[in-house]
Structure formats: structure tokens, C-alpha cells
Amino acid sequence: MGLAVAVADRGLEDQLMWISSVLRTRRAAAGAVTAGLFLLLGGTASPSVADSSPSAGPSDDGDAPTEAGTSFRTATEIEQGRKATAGASTGDYLYWSFPADSGQRPTVRAKVKLPDAARSSSTWQIDVYDGLRRRQACQYGAQTRTAGTDAGSVDLSCTLRTVRAWSEPWANDPLPGTYYVRLTVTDLETADLGLPVDTEVRVDSKDAGGSAAVDGSLAEPLVPGVAMATDEEDEDDSDSSTAVLSSLEPDDGWASGWWSDRWVWTAVGGVLAALAGVGGYALTRGPGRPSRVPPPSS
Known part of the structure; x- marks a missing residue:
């Protein structure tokens, strides 16, 4: 009788250890999902802030033009x-x-x-x-x-x-x-x-x-x-000129190309999807067998 009670107590201890490990896993998964959501919400706030503010430009108008053109060519x-x-x-x-x-x-x-x-x-x-x-x-x-x-x-x-x-x-x-x-x-x-x-x-x-x-x-x-426009720098031609009628361009140059912050949001979405998958698996998986199964009582 004492041996059977000892075995039962040992089985109960294993069950409690398994339940504790499951709870720790679920808490970790929930924390990862929460962190991912905070990352997403914190990142989505930045474009709206950037969109609501004018682009940076010179604040000193001392050198600003004081005349206007009278046609497209003299603008x-x-x-x-x-x-x-x-x-x-x-x-x-x-x-x-x-x-x-x-x-x-x-x-x-x-x-x-x-x-x-x-x-x-x-x-x-x-x-x-x-x-x-x-x-x-x-x-x-x-x-x-x-x-x-x-x-x-x-x-x-x-x-x-x-x-x-x-x-x-x-x-x-x-x-x-x-x-x-x-x-x-x-x-x-x-x-x-x-x-x-x-x-x-x-x-x-x-x-x-x-x-x-x-x-x-x-x-x-x-x-x-x-x-x-002609580019004849390699020919060392002193008479070459660039017939561009407008000399102004953005401060960082013309940025048309393949890169945009859509790539960043795509990567963030992939990370959040992975975290959501891990968290969903940890929260919905069924009970598994304990690491140590007590022998059946006789």
C-alpha cells in the first residue's frame, strides 16, 4: 500500500511539473505576440507623423527669388x-x-x-x-x-x-x-x-x-x-555643354527606384506572422505525455 501511494505521489508530481512547463511556454508565446503587436503599432505611427509634417527646407528666405518669369522657358x-x-x-x-x-x-x-x-x-x-x-x-x-x-x-x-x-x-x-x-x-x-x-x-x-x-x-x-544633355567628359571636349533648362533637384537627388519602405513592412509582417504561428501553436496544442510516466500500479 505504501509503495502504491508513493507511486501515485510521484505521478502527481510529474503532472504538476508538466502543467507548469506548459504554462511557462504559453506565457512566453503570449509575450512574444504582445511584443510583436507593440512593434507593429509603434512602427505604423511613424508614417502618419511623417505624412503630417512638411518636408524640411530652408527657413531663411533671404536668398529667395524676388521676381517671376513670364513663360515656361523663363520660369x-x-x-x-x-x-x-x-x-x-x-x-x-x-x-x-x-x-x-x-x-x-x-x-x-x-x-x-x-x-x-x-x-x-x-x-x-x-x-x-x-x-x-x-x-x-x-x-x-x-x-x-x-x-x-x-x-x-x-x-x-x-x-x-x-x-x-x-x-x-x-x-x-x-x-x-x-x-x-x-x-x-x-x-x-x-x-x-x-x-x-x-x-x-x-x-x-x-x-x-x-x-x-x-x-x-x-x-x-x-x-x-x-x-x-551630352556627356563627353571622357573625350575632353572643351565645347561640350549640358543643355538642361532646370538646375534644381531634391537635396538627396532623384530617388526614383526599386527601394521603398514597403520592403520594411513586408519583413515586419513576415516576423509577426511567424510569431503568431508559434503563439497559436503553443496556445492550442493538446496535452502531451509527461516526460516520465509512472509504471502502472499492480
Whole structure:
């Protein structure tokens, strides 16, 4: 009888040890899954923060342009994040140009300070064109506004669609390269033509991240004259020149290519899937045999 009790106690001890090991395994799996979820939630917060902040740009406007061009070929180059000013007359067409790279969502803002001598209302409009001089639609913003006779200024804005690294030839998607801004008055009484106005233009961009990435890239950005560029450095030709009509580009260069943060999220998703599989197996597997099975009692 004493031997049977001892064997039973030993079997109970083994069962308790097995239950304890199972609980430890499940706690470890639950901790791994929880850590993975925190990693995912912490990582997903960063793109929204980056998307809500304008792109970094020069804060000092001391060297900003103080004039505007009168056509596409004479458009004044401006950098993103810097305000450009220009004095003009009502009825003039004012042109600026700026670079935009893939993944950016540019927003163009313009302000026109109206003359005090205006005797009628005026309607102002801002248009944005890409490097192929295709007019780009505004995703949102007040692209056209009418100012009354008592208005001191009028504010315009145009937010473009996200610039894509590649697109079909027949599509009108924004592509990396130079973009043109045209500001003019579209409705004005003849008596008010030629009155002096002051204008301000600023371009900022938000980073759309990997959600806007596509598989493909352009051979060259849509910069006017880039197809005419000649590279004859190896020939030591002193008369060689680069016929590029736009000299500005993003601070980090043109980044169109295969890399995007989608690769990071793909890797994170694979790790989380593996952790979820391990945790699910540990939580749902049936009871196994103890490491030591007591002999049957006689």
C-alpha cells in the first residue's frame, strides 16, 4: 500500500511539473505576440507623423527669388520650403518652377496683395504643370478665387496628387521632375489692367511613404532639356555643354527606384506572422505525455 501511494505521489508530481512547463511556454508565446503587436503599432505611427509634417527646407528666405518669369522657358526656379516673392501688374502671367520627386505630395500656396485702387472684383487662378507641360489636377485646395473690391489680398492653394516613380505613357499621373506654377488673373475689368500687385508663392511637400510606391522607375526625371544633355567628359571636349533648362533637384537627388519602405513592412509582417504561428501553436496544442510516466500500479 505504501509503495502504491508513493507511486501515485510521484505521478502527481510529474503532472504538476508538466502543467507548469506548459504554462511557462504559453506565457512566453503570449509575450512574444504582445511584443510583436507593440512593434507593429509603434512602427505604423511613424508614417502618419511623417505624412503630417512638411518636408524640411530652408527657413531663411533671404536668398529667395524676388521676381517671376513670364513663360515656361523663363520660369523662376524656387526650392521647396522657401517663399518666393515678385512684383507684377494685373494681367501678367507669372511663372515659377520647382523640383518634385517620387513619393512627395506637393502643395503650392500663393498670395496676391491687391491694389487699393482696384474698382472691380477680380478672379485669380493658380495652375501647376509637369515637366511635359501637362496641366496637373489639384487633389484639393482653392485653385481659383474671386476677390471683391474691398479685399486686400487673395489666397490660393493647390495640392497635387502623389508623385509616382513610374506610370503608363498614356496616363496623366504626376512623375518626378520639374513642375511649373502659373499665376494670373482670369476675370478683371479692363480699367483695372496694369495695376501693381505683390505676389508670394511657397511650395511644401508631404511624404506619402511606401503606400504610394510602384514597381518601376523613369530612366530620367522629367526635367526640361534633359534629353539634350551630352556627356563627353571622357573625350575632353572643351565645347561640350549640358543643355538642361532646370538646375534644381531634391537635396538627396532623384530617388526614383526599386527601394521603398514597403520592403520594411513586408519583413515586419513576415516576423509577426511567424510569431503568431508559434503563439497559436503553443496556445492550442493538446496535452502531451509527461516526460516520465509512472509504471502502472499492480
